[in-house]
Amino acid sequence: MTQFFNDLFLVAMKDLRIEIRSRVIVNQVAPFAVLVLVLFGFALDADQRTLRLFAPGLFWVAILLCLLLAVQRSVSLEVINDSLLGLKMAGLSPSSIFLGKAMAVFVQMIFLELFLTGGVIIFYGTSIDDLALWIVSGLVAALALSATGTLYGALASGLEVRETLLPILLLPVLAPVLIGATKAYSGALGESVTNGWQWTGLLSLFALAALALGAMAYGVLVEE
């Protein structure tokens, strides 16, 4: 069991180290996220009251778009030089590879969520009313997104049309996460009187199911 967690952290640290050195998330994905927020502002006629009302939904749509980029990046790391084969030959179990890669995407998603929260506070004029709900729902949603994204990234990996196929496969599956996270954030940002904790419960269920399914299915996907 200790070996399993060692492998998991090794894979996660490998991906994060590559990310820190290449700075794709910081230099490309984060500016893209801000661009999306600004584009929403243009589309909604720069009315801050409207933007504040729709901020939770716009925030999570921006996060979903960023997730696609982060997952594409995570997959491409293993496709280049057939690194995944190297990991398997090193004796790492598929489930530890999956959880390690999901953890790396999770850390990147948390960074993007924090960054984008700053964006919606500055551009849309929102404020955090329920800090505990904001933290917990943000963490659980990031977990659900990263686990599902990593699983579907593996599904689309190695295909010539990976870039176009991944959104078609992944986004419909993430519909409950988008709804749940938006509702939870609406409560946390004080934009509606929804029961944010109930939605966080649904997100937790989704995250657990995605983690368990991913850990089981990843082995089937990467076997040659």
Next chain:
Amino acid sequence: MSTRKIFKRNQGATSSPKSRLLGLATLFGLVTLFVFAFFLTDPDVRLHPTTGEEIGQFDAVRLLYLHVPMAIIGPYVAPLVGAVASVGYLIKRTQWWDVTAHAAIEVGAIFCGLVLLTGSIWGRPVWNTWWEWGDVRLMTTLILFLMLLGYLALRRVAPDGQKQARRSAIVAIVAAINLPIINRSVEWWESRTLHQKSTLSELKIEDLTFFTLMMGIVVFLMLFTWLVLHRFRLGWLEKESLEQDVLTSIEERRSEATVNEEGTL
């Protein structure tokens, strides 16, 4: 009888005497259903208790004799068959399960698309809208339809063989597991559902209407079975043809190599 034997006896065609019989019965059933739905049953007309004005779904109710059976098969039966066959594939790893899953989901996607289309056409006069965002069943069916399209897209682009089958099986299983969560989330999201509660379980409808609806379910189940059967056989032929192409190519390369060796000697 094994699939291989059926093809051999029918010289590669996707039909067999039994499937032709099923096809004829389905055709007869469809014609009968159309006669019952569009001519023999009454339109839904009731009188308003206070004003005495005529209210109801009028002739639009006839579309439900097609919509309800398709709504049972497209979003429920087909994905379930697809998911079970996908689990079967991951356990047994045989082509039969994979081709069955593909056939069920492809036909299911068509049914799902038709459910959305007929529902929208029916909703315009009855609900006064083409689309209702807060309706649980409508939204769940739409998301499922998109997931099934994703499955079919994956099947088209993934390399053939075991790799394609494995990836597709995972997508089908995840779609089936995700379905109750989507349903629950949409239900919590907006509770202004316009869909009526099941009238079948509460037996609010009787006589000819009930009979026509039941007949619709049976006929559409027959149609689904017939379509899946043919799609399965077509899928099987595709796989056989692909394997044959590979074998022929190997033979050609071998004979080329032999000729080259002889030439060198």
